[in-house]
Amino acid sequence: MKLLYLAALCCLGSTSALAQTDEQVEAILQQMTLNEKIAVIHAQSKFSSAGVPRLGIPTFWTDDGPHGVRPDVLWDEWEQAGCTNDSCVAFPALTCLAASWNTDVARRYGQALGEEARYRGKDMLLGPGVNINRTPLNGRNFEYMGEDPYLAGALCVPYIEGLQSQGVSACVKHFALNNDEENRHTVNVVVGDRALREIYLPAFESAVKQGHTWGVMGAYNLYHNQHNCHNEWLLCSLLKGEWAFDGVLVSDWGGTHDTEEAVRNGLDMEFGSWTDGLTMGATNAYDRYYLAEPYKQMLRDGRYTEQELDEKVRRVLRLFLRTTLREGRPAGSMCSDEHYEVARQVAHEGIVLLRNERGKDTQALLPIDESNLHRMAAQHGRERARVLVVGENAIKMMTVGGGSSSLKVQHEVSPLSGLQERLRDVADVAYERGYVGDVTGDYNGVSTGQDLTDSRRAEQLVADAVRQAADADVVVFVGGLNKSDFQDCEGHDRKDYGLPYGQDSVIVALAATGTPVVVVNISGNAVAMPWADRVGAIVQAWYLGSEAGTAIASVLTGDVNPSGHLPFTWFAELTDVPAHLMQAYPGTWRESEQIIDEQYTEGIYVGYRWADLSKSRRAEVLRAVGSTAKATAAQPLYAFGHGLSYTAFRLSGARAQSNRTSDGTMTFYVTVTNTGSRSGAETVQLYVHDVQSSVPRPEKELKAFAKVHLDAGESREVALSIDRRALSYWDEQAGEWTAEPGRFEAQIGTASDNISARVPFILE
């Protein structure tokens, strides 16, 4: 039987690869029976769909995603399969990749992940996630790439290319408007077209048009009162129409709700319906899937011809030709030295130094390198320095938990062991717990084997830490969030902006000892830091995966010079976040339909686009949307794009290739000089401001960036290019992108609040 299919492939004599693929698709399609067609458009197990055995087309395997290949589950259960060969390398979660602002690193990340997926026999990796960070309470922000559509788009493209170079399909998720987790199945997002086009869709658009992703995953929530896994406008008009997406639209697991809508509105592969754990219902129910027997019955009843079915099957076959049927597909590799190296590199590039103050002796607290530690020890008349590490996140495994992205790793270096290993020859490293958070060691059946129980009462834990801190040269507090429910975890949002488990009081008590304190915050979200100006240094360390401890130690000791920049605005208070200020979260219950309407009242003013506005402009926006909230001049604790280094950089000589453009394309140049005494990397960020506009525009919008590595004293000129789209806004009346002629300004700097040059130009 296999011969039938092979014969079909052999008699092709087409010109372009695309035409050839289309011919191959038609040749296979013609040989498929109705049952075979139905079989390939829905799941046959938790993570696989059937191929066409009669034609030699193998089973198609998907797996999460997005920062490591998930361990195998049983065929029909969420339970672990208990394999002993599915431990992976955990790469840093995607907020860290976004914070790296490094497209080369993103490509290497995607490729390494693709190699791991291939080795494990997976054909589609369920990622990357590119939903916009609209509220820091969103439990899944750690899986996404921050608040800026351009940054998320620019980094997901090389990740997708790297992944797909291995013959493994990406599945960009969750399309679209899945910006919070609470009530994710029943939230109907109400958002204006401008915000939709300018903020929430561009990263998906880049993934499709530039990244050429072969898969997109529909989101659980609703838009225009229709579930997004079969949303007519999103999938048919936009994704497959306007954007000409030629891949498959996969449902999120349990995100399909209606056969007719699924048939008509662009769903190509249905997964996870009636799977225990996500939606209630019978197990082993694959024949009952909306796109299985119920669809077949409608075909038999003549409600549909095979036209819609063939359109879905064509897309699925194209996916097979790109993956399972691809000749010479790489075999992949797992847990290789190179993969650990990639994991370390992403972490090195993404860790963000938020604060690094100088002490009385004018020496910055970080890095705690050999000379700094010797100096600290000498001040106390000691030979060896004493470093006290405090906090549960210094010892807790963080590659598990968080929901579907939970991993089973071959190894994970904790921050405590990373520091102990690195400082072995120069300092005594002691540990104190400080607080007890969540001691669970079991996530989705993966057991960490850690026993984190501690019977001391909270006051005792603080007192013990304080006693040791008073006698130390430096305290490294490693805390933050974790991946337990209601933290950085799928299914729910955080309940509070503040740190959990009483960590604020621990930090304040440690700082009160007078010993310098470094706070290493592990999270995928901003948190309130009411103690920020009481500690010497703050490092944002994300979920860094297998090499977490090694990477953190490298940055703290200065072996690696930090170069990450925030991919979101770090608001001081939750009420400074526009969605919360305007009470536009989590929405209003619509009793009759059991739906929650969530109005994105803040429109385009998400993150820095809001923080950049003056108090009077904020008041105008509030008035325009009918909000009674009071405008304040509150500035973020740390701005979008912020990130410090152990060296210093200067930008100079910013210029444009010309001060006019007729088609909107422009190139700008700026020289970056490392004026400090050690090598490091700086990210030059280019924002566009429309000076003369008929509609309100943000003060600035990121449209280009470049990361440059420079030795001490070295200079380099960087070129940054933009196109017409970078000057455009979405015209709601005309329904199109519009770049209005007139005056513009390129703002070039190293953070959204650190602009060193403004270059005016004119669009003719």
Ligand code: BGC
């Ligand atoms: C998540 C997806 C994930 C899928 C499969 C869903 O609950 O929303 O992101 O890929 O499960 O595990």
